[in-house]
Amino acid sequence: MTDSKDIKKPWGGRFTEGTDKLVERFTASIHFDKRLFRQDIAGSKAHARMLARQDIISQDEAETIIRGLDEILAEIESGIFVWNETLEDVHMNIENALVERTGEAGKKLHTARSRNDQVATDTRLYLRDAIDRIDALVRGLQASILSQAKRHPDLIIPGYTHLQRAQPVLWAHHMLAYLEMFKRDRERLFDCRKRVNICPLGSAALAGTGLAIDREFVARELGFDGVCANSMDAVADRDFIIEFLAAISLVMAHLSRLAEELILWSTIEFGFIDLPDAFCTGSSIMPQKKNPDIPELIRGKTGRVYGHLMAMFTTIKALPMTYNRDFQEDKEALFDAIDTVSASVEIMAVIVARLVPNERYITRILDKGFLTATDLADYLVKKGLPFRQAHEVVGKIVAHCLARGQEIREMKLDELKTFSNLIEEDVAYVLTIEGSVKSRRSTGGTGPERVAEAIKRAELEMGIKG
Numbered sequence: 001m002t003d004s005k006d007i008k009k010p011w012g013g014r015f016t017e018g019t020d021k022l023v024e025r026f027t028a029s030i031h032f033d034k035r036l037f038r039q040d041i042a043g044s045k046a047h048a049r050m051l052a053r054q055d056i057i058s059q060d061e062a063e064t065i066i067r068g069l070d071e072i073l074a075e076i077e078s079g080i081f082v083w084n085e086t087l088e089d090v091h092m093n094i095e096n097a098l099v100e101r102t103g104e105a106g107k108k109l110h111t112a113r114s115r116n117d118q119v120a121t122d123t124r125l126y127l128r129d130a131i132d133r134i135d136a137l138v139r140g141l142q143a144s145i146l147s148q149a150k151r152h153p154d155l156i157i158p159g160y161t162h163l164q165r166a167q168p169v170l171w172a173h174h175m176l177a178y179l180e181m182f183k184r185d186r187e188r189l190f191d192c193r194k195r196v197n198i199c200p201l202g203s204a205a206l207a208g209t210g211l212a213i214d215r216e217f218v219a220r221e222l223g224f225d226g227v228c229a230n231s232m233d234a235v236a237d238r239d240f241i242i243e244f245l246a247a248i249s250l251v252m253a254h255l256s257r258l259a260e261e262l263i264l265w266s267t268i269e270f271g272f273i274d275l276p277d278a279f280c281t282g283s284s285i286m287p288q289k290k291n292p293d294i295p296e297l298i299r300g301k302t303g304r305v306y307g308h309l310m311a312m313f314t315t316i317k318a319l320p321m322t323y324n325r326d327f328q329e330d331k332e333a334l335f336d337a338i339d340t341v342s343a344s345v346e347i348m349a350v351i352v353a354r355l356v357p358n359e360r361y362i363t364r365i366l367d368k369g370f371l372t373a374t375d376l377a378d379y380l381v382k383k384g385l386p387f388r389q390a391h392e393v394v395g396k397i398v399a400h401c402l403a404r405g406q407e408i409r410e411m412k413l414d415e416l417k418t419f420s421n422l423i424e425e426d427v428a429y430v431l432t433i434e435g436s437v438k439s440r441r442s443t444g445g446t447g448p449e450r451v452a453e454a455i456k457r458a459e460l461e462m463g464i465k466g
């Protein structure tokens with residue numbers, strides 16, 4: 001980054017004094033908004049084409065501008081372009097470079113345009129592509145989850161409520177719960193994209209322009225679905241960023257919950273999984289340690305994305321119409337949130353794909369914790385006992401077992417009959433873990449047929465061959 005004193009500010013006409021160095025440093029956004037260079041150049045090319053079509057500039061001038069912009073693009077991509085802090089932001093850096101190489105023609109590019117509609121356009125274009133990339137990453141994670149569900153079709157694990165053993169469920173069913181969460185996340189991103197992909201360009205500073213521009217043409221050129229209807233709203237709206245941050249905050253929330261389970265499951269206390277070595281780190285002092293840093297970091301980074309959401313809400317809350325420089329604060333939050341969610345989803349997809357449940361261990365510990373107590377209550381219901389009474393009977397049986405340190409399954413039939421004479425020989429199957437899981441055939445339940453259907457449905461929806 002250079003800072004040459006003789007660079008003229010494109011807005012410098014009415015100023016008699018140069019900008020204070022401190023001010024330059026404080027207001028500059030080039031070190032982060034240069035990320036928008038592709039979108040900025042694409043927007044400028046479309047704008048130049050439109051200006052020529054509308055006879056506002058000549059065809060020759062448009063071609064000169066477009067050629068110049070393409071050269072600048074190539075220079076930026078190859079890393080030889082020199083960004084200048086004195087020129088504040090990506091828009092003025094590129095425009096200045098264009099004027100330097102094309103002279104009069106370059107000076108006409110900013111006709112009927114303001115940085116206010118320009119920055120809104122660039123941000124929307126950038127975010128549109130980011131949404132598409134994030135959607136593809138989340139889809140990849142879903143594919144990992146699905147493959148994990150399919151790899152262990154019969155594995156049963158304890159299901160929890162309050163982190164207390166509740167009822168047995170299929171490992172696949174547990175995995176598919178996350179599939180649903182990420183499916184909704186993708187729907188939210190898709191929905192948000194509709195409102196992102198609207199073109200502000202041509203709104204100029206705030207009021208539109210007196211020049212005969214064609215906003216629809218520019219929007220079509222840039223792949224937008226339409227134009228912002230109100231020029232003031234167009235330059236003052238950042239709710240599309242908030243909507244996006246809210247959508248990815250939920251992605252992070254879901255990732256964080258999954259991360260938390262991986263962390264718990266990989267403890268000796270749970271012992272359900274062994275995380276791949278390549279995704280863990282050791283301790284510099286405790287030789288035995290293998291720490292789940294990746295899920296921990298995903299969980300930690302979730303707070304950071306929520307923070308960006310809150311920051312943006314706070315930034316816009318008291319802004320009068322229309323553009324205010326406060327908006328410049330949107331980009332670092334947005335970029336960091338995009339980077340964070342992308343990296344988190346990407347790495348989680350790999351971990352999930354490589355996850356190996358300790359099947360033998362899990363199966364061994366399933367008979368602890370009265371996982372089939374509800375099944376016993378349901379059994380009594382099927383024999384005519386009202387559920388509340390059945391609940392009471394089984395509660396007493398559980399208390400009896402707890403006092404003796406035994407499981408219901410270990411009780412003699414005669415003994416069980418002292419709690420309810422409705423209990424008969426056929427209770428044995430009801431008390432098995434497999435019997436419990438198989439019985440849960442209700443829609444959305446963990447019964448194996450239901451889970452197999454859910455996998456089929458997901459494969460169909462995602463276009464994955466079974």
Ligand code: ARG
Pocket residue numbers: 029033089115116119323325327328329
């Ligand atoms: N760097 C500015 C931003 O990110 C671009 C728009 C500046 N517009 C202005 N009128 N100062 O918001």
